[in-house]
Amino acid sequence: MGTRDRVLIVDDEWQMRNLLKVLLYPSFDAEEAEDGEEALALLKKKSFSLVILDLMMPGISGWEVCEKIREEKQVPILMLTARGDTKDKVEGFTAGADDYLVKPFEPEELVARVKALVRRARAGGQIETDVLEAADLKIDRTARLIYAGNTIVELTPKEFELVELLAVNDKVIFTRDMLMARIWETHQEPDIRTTDTHIKNIREKFRKGGLSFNPIRTVWGKGYRFQKPES
Missing domain, CATH: 3.40.50.2300 (Response regulator)
Structure with a gap:
């Protein structure tokens, strides 16, 4: 043993x-x-x-x-x-x-x-910082911090988890039910607007932080996905 x-x-x-x-x-x-x-x-x-x-x-x-x-x-x-x-x-x-x-x-x-x-x-040996980057958006998964340029965007834990999940799986369209199951670990949404409200708050915080693009896109009739800026 x-x-x-x-x-x-x-x-x-x-x-x-x-x-x-x-x-x-x-x-x-x-x-x-x-x-x-x-x-x-x-x-x-x-x-x-x-x-x-x-x-x-x-x-x-x-x-x-x-x-x-x-x-x-x-x-x-x-x-x-x-x-x-x-x-x-x-x-x-x-x-x-x-x-x-x-x-x-x-x-x-x-x-x-x-x-x-x-x-x-x-x-x-030494732990590496796990960082995702798209244009001026940086997601530090180890530190659990998000930056717009050099500015820290103040997100709640759930908001961070939402952004991280979408960014890591940027080719996936997440329905509200999928997000509730992954982030809130439930299939029953107590308030049908819970996910929408969180997404709205995240977008507003990104806008105020000066992020140059909107990384969370609405796919009408389906849900949400992460989208990098077009080069």
Whole structure:
């Protein structure tokens, strides 16, 4: 039987550390640190496949811990925080984080992100940023940020997922039912205009952000698709 991947959980709240250990146990061994100093000490003694790092901690902040880890190691870092501001995300990635998850989170999403980070790190050593580009639109799938030129377009998580799904599958026309099943994981739309409203909001945010083209096209009588600008 092979050695299991080991994850270091760094959070000043014992309830959160315990929850994370329970969620990760089926697939990973986990050790914990209640602050940045303890985490850095453990990282000097042992090897870990991934670090889950809380942003807001007493003493050394998660940003500082992340920067200190990056000075010596390329271990994947998943930043965990109650703050979902784009500015915080950008600072986290600048400090060296590989992914960012906002509390409260869905347990399945956390485990999926941890597995993906560990898998990519094992396959390629250093994690590559997964970026989709079309004209002045840039979709950073790792950072979960969208840019119009150099301007970050502030999207909600569902809006980002909609744009990402359409962009990755740019040759597919998605009906409203298909989008509800993939994004909201339901086949019954509580409000028939839910999808339309999200698309409208995304288009308006792209327009205000200065995007040079409308990437989400309506296919009348069918649904929506992603369309790159004509060259």
